[in-house]
Amino acid sequence: MSDLNTGTAHAKCMTAGEHICQDPSGRPCIEWPCPNPAGTWWGPLWCPEHDKERLDRISASFDSIRASFRRASTTGSEQ
Numbered sequence: 001m002s003d004l005n006t007g008t009a010h011a012k013c014m015t016a017g018e019h020i021c022q023d024p025s026g027r028p029c030i031e032w033p034c035p036n037p038a039g040t041w042w043g044p045l046w047c048p049e050h051d052k053e054r055l056d057r058i059s060a061s062f063d064s065i066r067a068s069f070r071r072a073s074t075t076g077s078e079q
């Protein structure tokens, strides 16, 4: 399952052309006023669309953290 998070978020869903990740938790999505049912492989709180947005935001901020770390560290060893 390690390929689930490679590339863009929900890569398998993007490949499939739909959110095959849905795993309904019985709750509504917490992104009010989103009417969609929540629950994906990654958590019970967001609907698939919002979960993808969330994960894309997280990986974008990881990228910027990594970039600034690389700028700040001239002596660090890679990995």
Ligand SMILES: [Zn+2]
Binding pocket: 010, 013, 018, 019, 020, 021, 022, 040, 048, 052
């Ligand atoms: Zn999905």
Ligand SMILES: [Zn+2]
Binding pocket: 029, 030, 031, 034, 035, 036, 046, 047, 048, 049, 050
């Ligand atoms: Zn939603």
